[in-house]
Amino acid sequence: MELKTVDLAVEEHGEGTPLVLIHGFPLNRHIWHPIVPLLKNKARLIIPDLRGFGESPQEVDDYSMRLLAADISGLLDRLKIEKAILAGHSMGGYVALEFAHAYPHRLKGLALVASQADEDSPERRQARLITAREVRSRGIRYIADGMPPKLTTNVEIQKQLNQMISTCSVPVVVAALKAMADRSDANIWLPEIQVPVLAIAGLNDQLIPVEKSHSMIKLVNKGWVFEIPEAGHVPMMENPQKTAEALYQLICAANGC
């Protein structure tokens, strides 16, 4: 099936090795802002909004992790970049894993931030469909209020997340929930990845436990886990210093320094 990509909204900072930072669900590129000053002298930071989120086009027909990965490949084409390091946060990690599978020749390194390679269990899939139904009947407030306390215990960051989630549209949230429920088990292709793989895990992550990072890294050729104490599901906001340090390790490993 032909994938109809869209032009993603994007911001860029710095120069050097391209590092694409992909946000999770149901957030937008602003989650990465705390690490921009820490990394912009070390890499060319390319920070898109995924389709449907932030300022990107709202087209959600055939929404899937594979389609979102094709949008990222289209973005690299548009910026005339052949290869990049991808860092995906949570759902952004699912997208980055699809990218690694579909476009291995374009990948220089892979960071999975608070993410996992497992597909949804039947219970998790069911829970997502229930959430989609609740969002349809109660509106975005349902997740804008309900999700942030699960992502972090930091009240200030919870407020920022609430604002980001509040800007989402119901059809996009429903499409993304369904696409996550339908995603493939990426464990199958982890051993095929030939570039360095870094898993960053907040030790207090309530959504995706740190064990998921360790099990992914066991399956790759070259990889390591970077654990961040006192961080939950959004380590780039909760502990930007440590998250930037981890990503800098990956930049070095990808460049062979």
Ligand code: MLT
């Ligand atoms: C995310 O943070 O992107 C999502 O919560 C991930 C998920 O629900 O699997």
